[in-house]
Amino acid sequence: MIDLIEVYKIYFANLENEVRALDGITLHIGKGEFVAIVGQSGSGKSTCMNIIGCLDVPTQGEYIINDVNVAHYSDDALAALRNKTLGFVFQQYNLIGKLNILENVELPLIYGGYTPKERREMAMEALERVGLTNRILHFPNELSGGQQQRVSIARALVTKPQVILADEPTGALDSKTGIEILELLQELNREGCTVVLITHDTHIASYAKRTVSLQDGKITSDRVKGGLLS
Amino acid sequence: MNTKQAFFMAIKSLKNSKMRSFLTMLGIIIGVASVIILISLINGMTGEITSQFEGMGTNLLSVNLMGRGGNMTGNHSANIDTMEELVEDNPEYLAAMSPVVSVSSATVKYETYNVTASCTGISENYGSIRNYAVETGRFISYIDVENRHKVCVLGSYEVEELFGTEDPLGQTIKINGEEFTVIGTLPEKADSAEASNDDIILIPYTTAMQLASNARLSSYVFQATSGDVVKQAKTTIENALYTIYQSDDSYMVMSQAEMLEQMDELTGTMELILVGIAAISLLVGGIGIMNIMLVIVTERIREIGIRKSLGAKKRDILGQFLIESATTSALGGVVGIIVGIVVAYIFGALFDLSISPSLFSIILAFGVSVMIGIVFGYLPANKAAKLNPIDALRHE
Numbered sequence: 001m002i003d004l005i006e007v008y009k010i011y012f013a014n015l016e017n018e019v020r021a022l023d024g025i026t027l028h029i030g031k032g033e034f035v036a037i038v039g040q041s042g043s044g045k046s047t048c049m050n051i052i053g054c055l056d057v058p059t060q061g062e063y064i065i066n067d068v069n070v071a072h073y074s075d076d077a078l079a080a081l082r083n084k085t086l087g088f089v090f091q092q093y094n095l096i097g098k099l100n101i102l103e104n105v106e107l108p109l110i111y112g113g114y115t116p117k118e119r120r121e122m123a124m125e126a127l128e129r130v131g132l133t134n135r136i137l138h139f140p141n142e143l144s145g146g147q148q149q150r151v152s153i154a155r156a157l158v159t160k161p162q163v164i165l166a167d168e169p170t171g172a173l174d175s176k177t178g179i180e181i182l183e184l185l186q187e188l189n190r191e192g193c194t195v196v197l198i199t200h201d202t203h204i205a206s207y208a209k210r211t212v213s214l215q216d217g218k219i220t221s222d223r224v225k226g227g228l229l230s
Numbered sequence: 231m232n233t234k235q236a237f238f239m240a241i242k243s244l245k246n247s248k249m250r251s252f253l254t255m256l257g258i259i260i261g262v263a264s265v266i267i268l269i270s271l272i273n274g275m276t277g278e279i280t281s282q283f284e285g286m287g288t289n290l291l292s293v294n295l296m297g298r299g300g301n302m303t304g305n306h307s308a309n310i311d312t313m314e315e316l317v318e319d320n321p322e323y324l325a326a327m328s329p330v331v332s333v334s335s336a337t338v339k340y341e342t343y344n345v346t347a348s349c350t351g352i353s354e355n356y357g358s359i360r361n362y363a364v365e366t367g368r369f370i371s372y373i374d375v376e377n378r379h380k381v382c383v384l385g386s387y388e389v390e391e392l393f394g395t396e397d398p399l400g401q402t403i404k405i406n407g408e409e410f411t412v413i414g415t416l417p418e419k420a421d422s423a424e425a426s427n428d429d430i431i432l433i434p435y436t437t438a439m440q441l442a443s444n445a446r447l448s449s450y451v452f453q454a455t456s457g458d459v460v461k462q463a464k465t466t467i468e469n470a471l472y473t474i475y476q477s478d479d480s481y482m483v484m485s486q487a488e489m490l491e492q493m494d495e496l497t498g499t500m501e502l503i504l505v506g507i508a509a510i511s512l513l514v515g516g517i518g519i520m521n522i523m524l525v526i527v528t529e530r531i532r533e534i535g536i537r538k539s540l541g542a543k544k545r546d547i548l549g550q551f552l553i554e555s556a557t558t559s560a561l562g563g564v565v566g567i568i569v570g571i572v573v574a575y576i577f578g579a580l581f582d583l584s585i586s587p588s589l590f591s592i593i594l595a596f597g598v599s600v601m602i603g604i605v606f607g608y609l610p611a612n613k614a615a616k617l618n619p620i621d622a623l624r625h626e
Contacts, residue, residue, distance in 0.1 A: 055539060055619045076543045083541020094536045094623070098246065108540040110235060155540070 001194055002029040002052060002163065007061035009047050009217075021047040022058070023217035029196065031162070034189040036197045036208035044217040046167070049198045053086055053165045054078045066162070083112050087156030089185075091168035093148040095140040095155075101127070102136040105155045112159060126158040127151075130184065146177035153184060163194045170204055182207040233553065240554035243526075244561070251558060254522045257515025258562030258602065259569060262595045265508040266570025269591040271577065272504070274584040276497045283490050289454040290359065290486045291464055292330075293471075296448075296479065308474050308481070313450050316470055323455055323463040328356040330449040331438035338431065339404040340392040347388060349405060349431045351438020359453040362432075367399045367414030374413075375434040382410045385430035386418040405431070406441060423582070460485045512598060515562070516606040523555050523610035534614050535622025548615040555607025556600050563599025567592055 009022040021044045029035050039045040050056035051063060054070060057078075063071045070081060087108075088094075095104045105123040114122065127133050130150040140148055149169060156164050166185060170178030186207060189195045197208050205211045206225075213221040244251040295308060310329055317324045331351030338345050356362065357369045364383060374381050382405070389398050398412045410433065419427045435447070454463040464483050471481045527534075534547055571587050578585035 050620050053539070055623070076545075079538065079541050079543045082539060088539050090623075094532075094539070096533055096536060098242065107537070111537075111541040111543070111546060159541075 001031040001033075001066065002196075003027075003062070003064040004048075004051070005062040005064070007051060007058045007063060009044075009051065009056070010059045013059065020217045022051070024061075025214075025217070025219055027212065027219065027222075029194065031194055032189070032192055034186065034195045034197070034207075034209045036199060036205035036211045037214060038199055038202055038205045038211055039214035040200060042216075043214040045198050045200075045214050047217075048214065049165060049167055049196070052163075052196060053088060054081050079111075083108055084159060085162050087159065087161040087164045089149070089152050089156050089164065089166040089169045091171040093140070093145075093152045093172075095148055095151055097140055100137050100139050101132065101143070101151050104140065104151060105158050108155060108159050122158055123154075126154040129157065130154045144177075145173050146180060149173060149177075149181050150184070153181070153188075157188060157193070161193070163196060164188060165196050165198070167198045168200070169197070170199075170201075178204070233549070236550045236553040237557060239550065240557040243554060244558060250522065254519055254558055255562030255565065257518040258512065258559045258599050259515075259566040261508055261512035261515045262563050262566025262599055263570035263573060264511060265505060265595050265598075266567055266587055266591055267574045267577065268504040268508060269501070270571070270574035270585045270587040271583060272497055272501045273586045273588055273591075274578065276494070277586060278584055279493055279497075280490065283486060283493065288486050289457045289460055291452040291454060291460065291467065292484050292489075293450040293452065293467060294448060294482045294484075295471075296481065308471060310447055312470070312474065313452075316467060317452070320463075320466050321455075323459050323466050325453040325455045326355040326359050327450055327452050328353040328359055329435045329447045330356075330451050331435045331442060331444060331447065332449070333406070333433075333438055333442045336406050336431070336441075337404075338388065338392065340398075340401065343392045345388060345391045347429060347431050349382075349433055349438065349441070351433050351435035351441075353435055355453075356432065356451070359451060362416055364414035365417040366397075367412070369414055370432060370434050375436050378436045378440065379434060380408060380410045380437055381413045381433065383414040383416060383432040384412055385416050385428045386422045387424060387426065387429040388431055389415050390422050405433070408441060460487065512602060516559070516602040519555055519559055519603060520606035520609060523551065523607050524613070526554070527551065527610045527614040530614075531617060531622050531625040534617050535619050535625065538617070538619035539623060544615040547617075548611050551611030551614050552604055552607050555611065556603035559603030559606075560596070560600045563596045566599070567595055570595070 004025050004027040007022050007025045008020065011019040011021065023044070025048065037045050037048055047056070051058055054065075054073070057063075057073070058071055061071065062069055065081070066085060070078065073081070096107070099107070102120075102123055105126055106119045109119040109122060124133065124136070127136060130153050132147060132150055132154065135143060135147065140151065143151065164185070169181050169185070173181065182204065185195050185197065195208070197205065199205050202211075210222070210224045212219060293313075313327050313329070317327045329352070333349035333351065335346050336349045338347050338349075352370065353375050354370055354372045357364075362369070367383070370381065370383060373379070382403070384392075384398060392398070392403065393401070398415060401412050402409050403412060404410070416428070416430065422428045433441070439447070452463065452467065454460045464485055467483050468478070468481075471483070472478060475481065537547065574585050574587060577583065
């Protein structure tokens with residue numbers, strides 16, 4: 001499903017202040033996995049997520065998603081991939097304040113070229129999945145943090161993506177709401193969606209089936225719940 | 231994303247900041263409104279002048295002798311007899327001739343009423359040359375001219391101003407202090423407006439020469455036998471005058487058509503200058519739009535990042551911002567067109583000018599304003615489209 005092979009992301013290459021955000025990472029994530037990528041700030045986990053999320057391209061190395069090497073894809077091809085294959089859940093929810101809940105969830109479908117009727121049906125389905133059908137005409141700032149994060153999950157899964165990337169999804173929430181969100185991600189995973197969770201918190205990472213630890217751009221450990229992998 | 235969607239999004243975004251949108255549009259509104267006003271006024275003016283000229287007939291030729299009529303060459307100079315001979319010798323081209331003596335801004339009095347009018351001294355032929363038929367009374371006759379009778383024919387403007395409903399025939403008026411008898415009146419041609427074809431006083435040219443203390447005739451008007459031979463008629467007159475003066479600097483022969491052409495050229499130049507000024511204001515308006523769009527793009531960097539992370543392509547973002555700026559300026563254009571037409575009509579009513587806003591100028595103004603939105607919106611929109619999604623997402 002997702003294969004990172006010898007991936008480097010180097011800023012200011014060959015200069016004195018060279019920064020190796022990712023320093024030769026090789027990582028395989030299979031279909032249907034729930035992987036947490038854990039690391040302190042500066043460990044390279046965000047860069048890793050950007051590359052997995054096709055928001056950025058590696059300086060060197062291969063990135064294969066769905067058997068396609070996208071390391072050197074054009075901007076537009078990457079955009080199409082983000083639209084169809086990937087779903088993002090951000091720490092700050094990243095909903096658009098001027099659009100109501102329904103419009104926010106419909107947004108990826110607009111770029112996917114669906115008709116208005118299809119968009120509405122699919123968006124309602126996704127909102128039903130996260131239990132927010134009664135709030136569709138509200139605006140994001142009229143909802144609580146947990147509700148906003150559920151909207152952003154609905155937005156992430158509305159295109160029926162193969163991979164959901166969650167970047168510190170509980171970072172802005174209290175622990176009880178955070179757990180609800182994590183449980184929602186677990187549910188989505190059980191339904192067959194590959195979930196990649198980025199966090200600095202090992203406790204949150206424990207909701208995943210597999211934990212990959214990063215430090216200084218290198219993988220330091222890779223363990224599956226209840227045992228070590230490789 | 232389709233255009234309709236982007237259009238509604240643009241309207242929404244305009245509504246969200248009404249004051250800013252209005253100020254952004256103001257430049258375009260003023261530019262478009264001034265184009266419409268200027269073109270309406272010039273069109274109206276040109277139309278008025280053209281219809282005045284056309285009212286005179288198309289087969290007229292005016293002859294002006296310059297300086298002292300070329301008397302320096304000594305023994306020979308053109309006079310009324312020369313002109314009369316010209317008509318007699320060329321019956322195939324020339325139908326009639328009359329001298330024209332202008333007594334400009336003469337003070338005209340009847341009892342306690344007075345007006346300032348231009349008095350024109352003419353011969354008995356003038357009526358047929360200019361298609362003047364009297365409404366009441368009679369026209370100036372050969373006898374009047376020969377005997378320097380102090381008689382006059384009044385245009386309908388003078389009749390209205392001096393006599394109101396009174397019958398002017400046989401009354402005595404004073405022109406520059408001299409007493410004249412009214413022998414005829416002309417029918418109304420242009421609503422009896424001031425400075426129109428109805429603002430006219432005709433007197434015998436011999437009397438006019440006395441009144442203007444002008445010893446020499448320098449202006450004549452000829453009537454060609456038909457509109458088709460105006461050119462030949464002109465050449466005939468010019469040749470005759472050249473034989474007399476041996477120089478073409480001493481006279482000027484101009485046909486009605488040429489005068490119209492000159493008028494057209496003049497208003498055309500005026501139009502060009504005024505529209506040029508309006509174009510500058512449109513340019514400034516466009517820069518205003520570009521400026522505000524740059525601000526809007528900066529304000530919405532995060533939103534652009536979100537859209538990109540959800541799969542928006544470069545052209546989606548480019549399209550969204552282009553449509554937004556085009557909508558802004560098109561809306562400004564529509565408001566400008568409405569303001570322009572309203573103001574033009576108010577001007578027209580205030581200064582008694584005829585107004586004709588042309589459909590062409592309206593379409594042009596709208597098209598130009600949409601184009602301005604696209605041209606000046608391109609730079610900011612392109613800036614937005616080129617943003618790197620990660621940088622945009624991180625932007626606070």
